[in-house]
Amino acid sequence: MSCAHLDGLTLRPPTASQQVYKDDCTQCFDNTESPLGLDVCLSCFNGGCTSEFPGHSKLHYSITEHPIVLNIKKTRKQIKRDEAPPKIAKLAIPAETEEDRFDTATTVKCLACNVELDKESGKLSDVVNGVMTSLSSNKQSEVKAWEEEISPCEHTLLLAQDEAKVLADQELAHCSQCELKENLWLCLQCGALGCGRQQFGGVGGNGHGLAHFDQTHHPVSVKLGSITPDGTADVYCYLCNEERQDPNLAEHLWHWGIKISERQKVEKSLVELQLEQNLKWEFSMTSDNGEELKPLFGPGFTGLKNLGNSCYLASVVQCLFSLPSFQQRYYKSDCEMPRLAQPAADFETQLRKIAYGLLSGRYSVPSTEDNFQAGIAPATFKAMVGKNHAEFSTMRQQDAFEFLQYLVEMIDRANHKDVANDPAKTFDFVIEQRLECLGCHRVNYKSEKQNNISVPVPIRRLGKASPEDKDTFESVSLTECLDIYTAPETLEYTCQDCGSKDGAIKRSAFKTFPDVLIVNARRFEIINWVPTKLDVPVVVPDEPFDLDQYISLGLQEGEELLVESDSKAEAKFIPNEGCMSMLEGMGFPATRCEKALYNTGNADPDAAMNWLFAHMEDPDIDEPLKLESSGAGESAEISPEGVAMLTDMGFSVAQAKKALKETGGDMERAIEWVFSHPDDDGSDDAPASSSSAGAGDVTAGDSSLPATYKLHSIICHKGGSVHAGHYVAFIKKKVEEGGDGKWVLFNDEKVVEGGDVDEMKRFAYVYFFERQRS
Incomplete structure (x- = not known):
């Protein structure tokens, strides 16, 4: 018809x-x-x-x-x-x-x-x-x-092959040193065939290919079973110890009589094996007595399918959409959506879609294949959030805490015109830093808005039961971590008022408290220049607890303010002493360390180290740090492109220009500045970016006491690095109508009663604490 x-x-x-x-x-x-x-x-x-x-x-x-x-x-x-x-x-x-x-x-x-x-x-x-x-x-x-950044190297580009010959079928049938017939690697220089190392998924290997390299130093080999007719294959360079590309693979194989157009892929590639490994990480799905945990179904108990590496996304999204502020903002029981011709490209629509999928119960039904549920696939949401992001757009495993920060920032920006309904504001609070000159004892107070805290976990080793065992560590209380976070520290400091070079004491404390406090427990130690995760147990109370002792009291009677101008206060950057010591101990020059800390927030040695590696080739890397404040920001050239970008986000021209001026033209910091100053209309008499006591320019959270919190949910990680392994979420929810809250495990698409989660709480990576109000 x-x-x-x-x-x-x-x-x-x-x-x-x-x-x-x-x-x-x-x-x-x-x-x-x-x-x-x-x-x-x-x-x-x-x-x-x-x-x-x-x-x-x-x-x-x-x-x-x-x-x-x-x-x-x-x-x-x-x-x-x-x-x-x-x-x-x-x-x-x-x-x-x-x-x-x-x-x-x-x-x-x-x-x-x-x-x-x-x-x-x-x-x-x-x-x-x-x-x-x-x-x-x-x-x-x-x-x-999945298009990973695998590139050629000098060894694949300049490969010199031995005298050509045609390899017989029997020579390619199994390893030349054993009878293995799979996981075979052909040396492209001499044609020797050796088995690889054992691989994930039960793929056997005796390492004869590596032994061949140790004897000959022939660098480049190709995995025979991974070769496809269109010329792709696993190529490995032993000298680089990396997977590489060989632009001349067809020619190099033909040198040994292997016609690439006649090859058929018969084994999984390294990428496919990595994907399987990501999917195979499992948290225990049984209770302490060996019984299978009870699957849960219905509204609020919907799982998220693992898209290959998306467990970090699933754990974050489950925790966020279990919070009342996110449910009230995005969940529409009638599935109401904005009227748009291209809903897949709209962030608001995709957030509502996720909320409806997780909270309606429509998709939380038993699977026809097992006792669990099929779950929903957040593919469109993942593609949208990761778009134009160097890491979150890939299929590599990511750090759940970094993704949480990025997603909250995206949601905050998307709601900047409707601040009253911004669910990201539930995490906002103000940290106040008190600086006291040890010469004249005058003080300065500076406020900064945050939406999470990353607390250091002290590392106290208890030793090993045997040389083969892992280190064990003394338990640490959450209170001790908070004590360290808010403890006074001595800094190098030259006072602009009295001229003293005796240094200063700095202390950070809460000026206000959020509705939901996000705490990242940093259990890492730099081992051979690599951040290594340590299993240090942190004891978190089950009952509500107060943070009243960590509130900043502000300017006290008898305290005298430093009279230096804001520009003078900003002109002197004081690097974190502990971070500086750690970076200098690795061999980095002091000037580079100071720059790295300045550009990464002055609190995270891992981030600073990554910045250093990324900026090694900067022509000005060894020049002294120049701050844009103390006049630099005033004279910074304001690019029309930067103004246009900020106005496209809904801000006025005056706001855009002031943000760029205050941050020396740095676009990324300008965006942060403008979101941190929602009441600043861009006029010259608006509040500045830093404050002394009483200026009241940074507002977020609530300063009323008591500040009582209770654990709401946790994100747990299994694996030696936050960039590998598996993430799950445990959330306290009412499982039965009228019943008490129970811990629920969200393990990708599997949603089950969590049982006893004391051990999980002790080793959680991210904690969500909900404020308790009378």
């Missing part, structure tokens, strides 16, 4: 670069396996759910007037339990296709006429075929993210 709406449209198949949303709805998590399938708009390729509720396909039509859609409905095939598996004649990776798993039905319909159209007609056939054969938006993002 045809219709007038189809006759009036020009429809084209999607191009390779176009996003085709054919996995799930762009505004909820209904998908092609939903009872009525998924509608893909054939004009712009938006995906919309077809059910009466939420009805996002019809909503998209009402906004765009795009009437023609392709409905895709998949039905999972039943597995015949008594059917013998197919016999594998040779080593191969069976590629399970969509046809193996699903029966797929497609229909084309006009939403305006409510009629089904002939999808085989000349006008529709190419478009339908283009949609069905294209990579989905989610798959496009995944493929792009």
Whole structure:
């Protein structure tokens, strides 16, 4: 059947670069396996759910007037339990296709006429075929993210091969030193074939390829089973000790009689093995007595599928959307969404989609395959949050705390025009720093807005039970960590008032308290220049506790303020003494250390070390630090591009210019400045960026007492580094109506009763404490 709406449209198949949303709805998590399938708009390729509720396909039509859609409905095939598996004649990776798993039905319909159209007609056939054969938006993002930065090296580019010959089939059948027939690595210089090292997933290896390198120092080898006809393969350089690219791989293989076009990939690549390893990290899913933990279903108990490395994202998102401020801001029980033609590109829409997916209970149902649930896949959300970010756009594992900070900042910026409804404000508070000159004993107070604290965990080793065992550590209380965070420290300081060089004492304390306090426990030690995670237990109280003793009392009777101007106070940068000692102990020059600390917040030696490695080649790296304050900020050139960028974010020209002026033209710091000064309209008499006592320019949080907090949720990590391993979240929730709160474990798509989590609390990476109000 045809219709007038189809006759009036020009429809084209999607191009390779176009996003085709054919996995799930762009505004909820209904998908092609939903009872009525998924509608893909054939004009712009938006995906919309077809059910009466939420009805996002019809909503998209009402906004765009795009009437023609392709409905895709998949039905999972039943597995015949008594059917013998197919016999594998040779080593191969069976590629399970969509046809193996699903029966797929497609229909084309006009939403305006409510009629089904002939999808085989000349006008529709190419478009339908283009949609069905294209990579989905989610798959496009995944493929792009997996494009790791593997580059050639001098050893692959300048490889000199020995005399050419054709390797016989029997020579390529197994390792030349043993009988292993998989995980075989061919030396591209001499043609020797050796087995690799043992790999994740039970892949065997006796390391004969590495032994060959130790004997010959031939640097470059290729994994035979990973070679594809299009020229990709795992190439490893032993001299670089890195995976590398070989631009001349086809030529180098032909040197040994191996025609690349005839090769077939029969083993998993190193990337695929890494992906599997990320997915295999498991927290215990059984109780202390060995019983399987009870799965939970319903509103607020929806899991998030692991997209290969997204456990860091899942743990953060579960904790955030368990907070009342996030639920009230983003959860709409009627799945109400902004009326936009491109909902997949809208941050507000994707936050509401996540909230509806997690909190409605619509998708928290038992799976047909096991006792758990399938969970929802946050692919569109991950792609949007990671867009243009060097790390979060990749498929590599990330630091959950760094992602939390980044996501909260994004949400804060997105809500800057509606501060009253900004859920990120629930984390904001003010830290006040008191500086006392040890010569004249005059004081200066400076306020700074924060949304988390990163507390140092003292390391006290108890030794090892045996040389093979790991170090054990003395338990530390949360109170001790907070004591260290707020403890006075002595600094090098030259007083502008009295001229004394005796130094100063600085102490940080809470000027105000947040509704939710985020605490990052830093259990790291630099070992061989690498930040290494240590299992130092931190004892966190189960009952509510007060932070009253950590409040800043402000200017006290008898204290005399330093009369130096704000510019003078800012002109002298005082590096953190402990961080300086650590960095200088690694061999970095003092000037470089000072610059690194200045540019990374003066509190994190790991961040400073990373900054140093990234700026080693800067031409001015060894020049003394120059601060933009004390006149520098006043004279800094304000770029039109910077002003345009800030005004595009909704700020006035005056605000943009002042932010850039106050930060010496540094765009990143200007953005931070303008969000930290929401009441500053950009005029000259507005509050400045630093303050003495009583200036009252930085406002956030609440200074009332008591400041009582109780543990709400934790993010836990398993693995030796925050950039590898696995993250999960434990959140205290009411499991039964009228019952007391219980700990719930969110382990990707698995959601279960957490049982006894005392051990998890002692080794958590991030803590969320909720303020208790009478």
